[in-house]
Amino acid sequence: MTTRAKVLIGLGAYFGLAILMLLVFGSSGKNEAFQPQNEFKLEPWVSIHLGGIDFSINKAVLYLVLASALTIGTMVWISRRMQQKPNRVQTAIEVSYDLTKNNITGSHLDPKTAARWFPFLAALFFFIWFSNMIGFLPLPTNTEHEFSIFGLQVPAFALYAATANLSIPLALTLVVWVSYHVEGIRAKGLVPYLASWLPPGLEEMNPIGKTFIFAIEAISHFARMISLSVRLFANMLAGHLLLLFMGGGLAVLLGIAALGALTFPLAFFFFVLEVGLIATLQAFIFSTLTAIYIGGATSASH
Amino acid sequence: MEAFGDIAGGLLVLAQTAPGSEESGGSFLVSPGLGLMIWTLALFLFTMWVLSKVAFPKIQEALDKRANAIRESIEAAERQRHQSDELLEEYRQRLSEAREQADDIMARARRAAETAAAEATAAGKEKREELVAAAKRDIEAETRRSLEQIRKEVADLTVLATEKVTRRSLTAEDQRRLVEDALSEVDFTTLSGSSS
Known part of the structure; x- marks a missing residue:
């Protein structure tokens, strides 16, 4: 059988199953009760309010604690048993340590600044990376829906x-x-x-023009705050929404079971993409951009 | 067609509900919470503090140690290679020296053997010649002695014969002279053959 025939048969089975399910189950109408965004809703588990600020322990705090514990646990554990001949885990940690040391920090900062900011940049990378990665482990955190194991509500x-x-x-x-x-x-x-914010070559410009350019640069610095945070947030949220919808959310929301047959294989594809690429890539981009910002702020020329 | 309409409708519902009301909307997705931000800060700073105090220095130390070990072993390997190169060179030199010496010894031995053979040949020849010469001398001496003997006996016989013929004796002196005269006319060389 040729590859072409195999692909055609595979695609035929894929769409055929979807059409079959559409014929059998049909559409049960829109599901108004299902709110997919509530997957990301933070229910306060332990309510703590101090000085008008909501410090309630919720899912996000649990994930942060988990990320922190995993980051510290892994790095400290590995660092205490560093071998001259490394095993696989140590090699992986060494490679990522080298990435933070030489790529993220070393290639954007001069040696003195790099030495001072390396712990911050490396901690950023590992903290975000562990945060992203545990985001793809199914954990019993959805308190909106519970199920029973021998009478225990989980x-x-x-x-x-x-x-x-x-x-x-x-x-x-x-x-x-x-x-x-x-x-x-x-x-x-x-x-x-502040003067270094102005791009070089504007020495001859009149003060009004300079002020205008400075205002634009100042806005761009504030825009960095948004771009840096929203890039990470939106990537992770979009990834999880994709997994949610492809994994069956869309079918449930629209009440069309056949849609699930179409989207479910894609969920695997997106899961691999997220775990294998996006989670690491976003941690890398966040810490690299931080290094670039610090490098830009400290370098002699703008 | 109905299904596609439903999908489009569903997406529309999603889009509408996103910025919707408190309970069912999605506005909480993009509204940051100060408490959570402080949680984040605290946990991140704690993580960074622990990593920079405990984990990173040890990892760096181990990596440096390994880098040093690798550099040292490379240097040691280079040193050893250098040494072995030198040794090899030395051995090669010694080998060629030994070969030269061996060749030399062989040549000398050959020469000595040739000399010895030549000497032996010469000595043999000399000896043979000596022996031959000695033999010749002996033969000549023997021949001469035999001739003397013969001559004496002939003389004596002649004297006896003459006495018998003449019935008188000549003085010994006369006799001797006569015999000598006679004998000198006889050619004895025929007796001694070709060895005269």
């Missing part, structure tokens, strides 16, 4: 990622944003640092 298993909540990337972005300005001011002084 929350339904669900996928969730702390980074798919805007607060978390935004908090990290704020740290980055403040850090690179502070580093820039420390390296150059306040006025020279």
